[in-house]
Amino acid sequence: MQVNENFEPVIVAFCCNWCSYAGADLSGTNRLNYPTNVKIIRVPCSCRVNPMFILRAFQKGADGVIICGCHPGDCHYTSGNYFTRRRITLLYSMLDFLGIERNRTRLEWVSAAEGAKFAATMEQFTADVKALGPNRRLEDLRCRKQ
Amino acid sequence: MNNDTLIPKIGVVTDIRQDTPDVKTFRVVAPEGGKVFEHMPGQCAMLSMPGVGEAMFSITSSPTNKEFMEFSIKKCGCLTEWLHAMEVGQQITIRGPYGNAFPVEGDLKGKDLLFIAGGIGLAPLRSVINYVRDNRANYGDVQVIYGSRSKDDLVDYKEIIDEWMADPNIRVDLTIDNPQEGWDGHVGFVPNYVKELAPSTSKTVLVCGPPIMIKFTLAGLKELGFTETQVYTTMELRMKCGVGKCGRCNIGNKYVCKDGPVFRFDQLGELPDEY
């Protein structure tokens, strides 16, 4: 695939307040770099992410959406991320079924201690989305920047 | 291409007055000054904040006011909440005028007039009352009966006290639903007060208020000997276009936005009871 070197994707990262958001914080305090393409939205728990949030992110201009939550078993609310796992698996599978590129969506478990993992994950995900090019299959033309 | 009524104009909000705890009156002028358009008493305008919503409001200022238009708006939904939160200087969009008007230059001319309003129902009537005051010679006796839940809920209280009550040419009777400290006026519901006052049946009546108040007021007026052809009211239903095309504000075959909002009760009587 032709990679447009000038294309800078917009990445929306939904991060759970208790682990992943703290992980992002840690990567910052450790002065680790991760791409500025990533826009973090803090959510109380990864299971707060309604499938609609993901679609709306794509609608409003995201090229990739990643959800980060506590590792299974570590949920602040005991079981939230177990529900997330099922829900998001099915949703991603459905998006795949509709022909939306698989690499535009991801779910990663990032703990508060995994600053390095957060940065590396964002690095990798941004590169993957960049390789895909702009989101065209799940965009709202009205929202495209003129 | 010609102007299309669906494409709105800009209005600037130059003054916001807190009338009651949930009613504010907004003064709107065109960006270059003056009124955005002319209207007749009883007509409405579509106000909107793009992205928030658009809704129909009656123009509460009199057409005789040449500088601005005013809208008294009660906070009850998405758009009105937004309007209540905005600040002076904010632009909004405005289109209109829509609907018919009270026949101030027709059937009402030369008549003795009785205005009966409840709560925010004063908003459309205020336009007529001030129009009549400014053209006082054209009308007979003028009486206003206005009631609200409490003293604080009387819309335009300041204007009522300072101007209307001070005007020897009109009579104003106020009432509130429940006794309240600092209120030495009448206490009781509007329909009952109307019966107590027993106005002359020679008058033409303009009534506006909550549906339940209108219903009992009309019944009271009938008891006093008024006929339906003497009583006018103004209606409100959900509207989108304002010009009788979007198809939702009809009562029977009449569109409130176009054939209304002002109806005489005998006209309403011919329409199905769906409002």
Add this chain to the structure above:
Amino acid sequence: MLKISKSRLGELFDAVAAKQTLYIPTDREPGAAEYKKYESGMELTKELNTVRSAKDFFFPQTENLADFRIDGKNIEVRDIREECGDFVVFGVRACDARSFTILDKVFLCEPVDSFYKNRRDHGTVVTMACSRPAETCFCQTFGIDPTSPEGDAACFDDGESIFFKANTEKGQAFIDSIASLLEEGDTAKLDEVNAKTKEIMAKLPLAKLSTGNFGGDKLNEYFNSDKWAELSEACLGCGTCTFVCPTCQCYDIRDFNTGHGIKRFRCWDSCMYSDFTKMAHGNPRLTQLERFRQRFMHKLVYFPANNNGEFGCVGCGRCLAKCPISMNIVKVMKALEEK
């Protein structure tokens, strides 16, 4: 009458499409036709009519009314209207052609809807006479003759050739523009086809359906009928009937925030929807009964009351074919007439 052999229809379409946008009804899948922008080689459908009506050409399902840009306390209104290009809609049936007259009464009365008028001014409607009416057809109830359709120009198919007749100046201009492809032809066979169609028309199951008991003067009689409860009982409250109807014209106006401005859209709406008349402080049509009644009262009573007795239905039969629960205007008319 001027005609063209059916085998040369493609040439005619190519010639029209070379000058302006041409839309023809074509098969999307077996049994389902839709209007599509003509591209060389595209074939005219053999279906009687399209699933969606032809109203889309003049009153599209969604359209952009205006754009707004918001900058602090200031708003800029952008009038984004543009003069529409000339286009031809070919193969419109008599029922749909009549629906434009009905839509005109709504959109072209004061204040004129400039969005609708723009398209109406630039569109030429070329109709096609029917020769195989379906069991769901009842256009004759509304005085429509499917063998002699309205529209700017009308076409007639005698099996071998298509004949052309102009009804308006625009239609004449259309025929003139393709005159080089047409030749004078004998209509004897066409007259036979039309006579046969009329025979079928008389035998249609709904041939006897009449509007005699409906009209503007029946308002209170039918509004208060106790039939509405039973009729609306199974109604799903969906918008299928409304959206396939060629005469339904109710619309909604909605804003969409694009992130860099506001777009104001007009889109079709249905009086069958629960939020159609919902206001901040209540809803005058609370149950499906009232919403259902509104739709049929509008077509059978309110519309004729406001438009000199013209009904808001053209008998195209789409709602008969498409309602998920098979409730429709014919059943409503028959039930209301029962005393």
Add this chain to the structure above:
Amino acid sequence: MQEAMIKRAKELLADGSVDRVIGWKRGEFAYDITPAVFTSAEELEHDFVFDDFTAANVSKYLVKETAKEGKILAFLKPCDTYSFNQLIKEHRIDREKVYVVGIPGGPKLDIEKIKAKGITGVLSVKNEDYTLKIETLYGEETMPFSEAVLDKCASCKSKKHVAYDELIGEDGDVLESNRFDMVEKLENMTAQERFDFWRGQLSKCIRCNACRNVCPACTCENCVFDNPKSGIDNKAAADSFEENMFHIIRAFHVAGRCTDCGECSRVCPQHIPLHLLNRKFIKDINELYGEYQAGADTTSRAPLTDYTKDDCEPSVVHERGVE
């Protein structure tokens, strides 16, 4: 069968066991049947119909009907009983107020399939030994019964009634069905092919909401797509994104609750195969979390309100099928 049903309904009305009967009412033509509530023997005698076209699933009407006074007799086909059970599980139907008579299921006919054969002016349709004799305005036509069967019946999953108070006729079995064939076929396409397939299908959508309003799983008092505060209550799609969003979210909202009754595709005026979206979820759930049939019982936990600690990760999507 129709006679037996009318007879039984009349008996149950007469002895006061039920106050109303929900079934199907005859229309203008051979095929336009409307779900209806009957309250008297005369109405039943006159209008009640049960034939090859009575495909409508009446279980959703029971939400409204059981909110009323009195008991209602519901004739349910096997597939309808699954929807019924699911509604019981979700506390949308008062079981005490329904008397369920199980009746044999399809296959039922699809008039649109008959018309798609070019057969117009249909006056009557008779099934003679699985050949349809169709009388039309233009003469008699015949076609094989099997070619006019509704899609939902062609891939019938079960002839077994999962809920009933009594049965008319024999009960059947859960079937080995071919219902996931098309889903599998799509899964084996490339992403571009899948995208093109769905864009072609979903672009036909006119947002009439028939699929949602007929769906026995869509019983929300106020749908998110009707709620102005949700920000997505657009009445008509102004952009293809909105078509995608509506159908993805609708399918997602019924995932794990959809019994695969097939009503969504049956009522779609544009013939969009909406059931494929639901079946994709069902297939995924079966493969990833174990076999699950919504509505088979009234007590089990739905897959999306449940979890196990060793569920697969979403990356499983990357490991399967074709990109």
